[in-house]
Amino acid sequence: MGRPGRSIMTLLATNDRRNVFVGDEDDRILASELFDSLQAATFDGTGITREAYSARESLALDIVEDKARALGLSTERDAGANLVITLEGTEPELPFLACGSHLDSVPQGGNYDGAAGVIAGLAILAGFKAEGFRPRRSLKVFGLRGEESSRFGRAYMGSSALLGALRPEELDARDRHGATLADSMAALGIDVARVRRGEYLLDPAQVAGWIELHIEQGPVLVARDLPVGIVTGIRGNLRHRAVECRGEAGHSGAVPRWLRRDAVFATAELIGHLDRHWRTLLERGRDLVVTCGEMGTDPREHAIARIPGTTRFSFEVRSQNAETLETFYDIFRSECAMISEERGVSFEFDRRVESKPALLDAGWIARLKSAAEALGLPAEEIPSGAGHDAAVFANAGIPSAMVFVRNEHGSHNPQEAMEIDDFLAGIAVMRIAIRDALQ
Numbered sequence: 388m389g390r391p392g393r394s395i396m397t398l399l400a401t402n403d404r405r406n407v408f409v410g411d412e413d414d415r416i417l418a419s420e421l422f423d424s425l426q427a428a429t430f431d432g433t434g435i436t437r438e439a440y441s442a443r444e445s446l447a448l449d450i451v452e453d454k455a456r457a458l459g460l461s462t463e464r465d466a467g468a469n470l471v472i473t474l475e476g477t478e479p480e481l482p483f484l485a486c487g488s489h490l491d492s493v494p495q496g497g498n499y500d501g502a503a504g505v506i507a508g509l510a511i512l513a514g515f516k517a518e519g520f521r522p523r524r525s526l527k528v529f530g531l532r533g534e535e536s537s538r539f540g541r542a543y544m545g546s547s548a549l550l551g552a553l554r555p556e557e558l559d560a561r562d563r564h565g566a567t568l569a570d571s572m573a574a575l576g577i578d579v580a581r582v583r584r585g586e587y588l589l590d591p592a593q594v595a596g597w598i599e600l601h602i603e604q605g606p607v608l609v610a611r612d613l614p615v616g617i618v619t620g621i622r623g624n625l626r627h628r629a630v631e632c633r634g635e636a637g638h639s640g641a642v643p644r645w646l647r648r649d650a651v652f653a654t655a656e657l658i659g660h661l662d663r664h665w666r667t668l669l670e671r672g673r674d675l676v677v678t679c680g681e682m683g684t685d686p687r688e689h690a691i692a693r694i695p696g697t698t699r700f701s702f703e704v705r706s707q708n709a710e711t712l713e714t715f716y717d718i719f720r721s722e723c724a725m726i727s728e729e730r731g732v733s734f735e736f737d738r739r740v741e742s743k744p745a746l747l748d749a750g751w752i753a754r755l756k757s758a759a760e761a762l763g764l765p766a767e768e769i770p771s772g773a774g775h776d777a778a779v780f781a782n783a784g785i786p787s788a789m790v791f792v793r794n795e796h797g798s799h800n801p802q803e804a805m806e807i808d809d810f811l812a813g814i815a816v817m818r819i820a821i822r823d824a825l826q
Contacts, residue, residue: 410811413517414510418810421506424450426498434495434801439533439544440571447490448530451505458513466588467548468575470530474512481524482595484824486511486817489534489545489776497803499602503792505530507600507814511821522825524595534776539568540628541740546779548572548582549589556738558583596751596787597780598821600813602805603791604773604798614809615816616769617755618789621778622674622705623744625716627736629699634732636688636696648731650698651684660722664715673711676772678703707744707770745778751788751820758819764812773798790816
């Protein structure tokens, strides 16, 4: 039996383009309080900064943990220094069901990316506890560390460390201040030797499922006027954090075209060729996105009258299909080789970083769709272009699923704009699906 008020959830039409979901008032109060606290504690003057394995990330975990304890829930930090909140089942020896997300952010990011999933999980546990619902198997919320790649160039560090998926060389990656990932983990009490050996810090056999709520980081739900979406799969990616094109600097007026080794023109030609290959693969029905998000000449050397001798840029390709990723990566390297020969330049690559695509669990997708329909909500299926910790859990063999919540202005910026009513709708969908799975 639910508490009075938990069943009063309906979708009401309004006179603007949005639908307003009337959710549980306790969820609304809890969410508003925690989002406000995280904003106040980690605002950097422009946006939110909670970098992976930093003091600000730890502060965010502390804020959520303090609230969980105040609600009468048990908490701990696991072997990966992640926050774990538990509602113990009547048969705690059974594999537990897990939900949650990450609490780090990119520099000057938004307040909802990641944190929304942790707060949603806490709201569900708090509601179950308040109404006296005690499931057979335990339900745990994870506040994961290190999902964002902005500090060390590797995404999903917290979940990958838990599941033995961090490669030894990735622990030696350095941030812009020279700190290594290994040292940053060790400072929080993580046994880096175990991580380096690829040991499980969390046995996948002990996890019955992973359910993650996240804001959508693209425009689809906004464009379709949908409060929530049910995620079907997560794109993997291949990346180079830094590729250098090296040519030869010279006087802009003194070197003719046929004798130039211009790094900017070579790089521009490369990107133009990649764009044409991208379009061709899309026309053939492949799922693919390509990005060079960082690009430039050395500001200490560039000048209006100087032929640039060096450019530096990032490369990323994403797809739900592993074969497509490798196909496009091969095209990228082939184009680099061809342009090197034609223009007298060379391309140098840092370490290749990759994250596997993931298909989410069909049974959980059906359960979440059924929950949405029971609430009178659209049950739209949507792929995820952005990566998420759910992909790591899914690729470890753990049945995994995701709920997206409508969010305007994209993500990784201070303009993230998730409406609280949409968030309550996402919580309600998860609550019904999780209760169904736990009974």
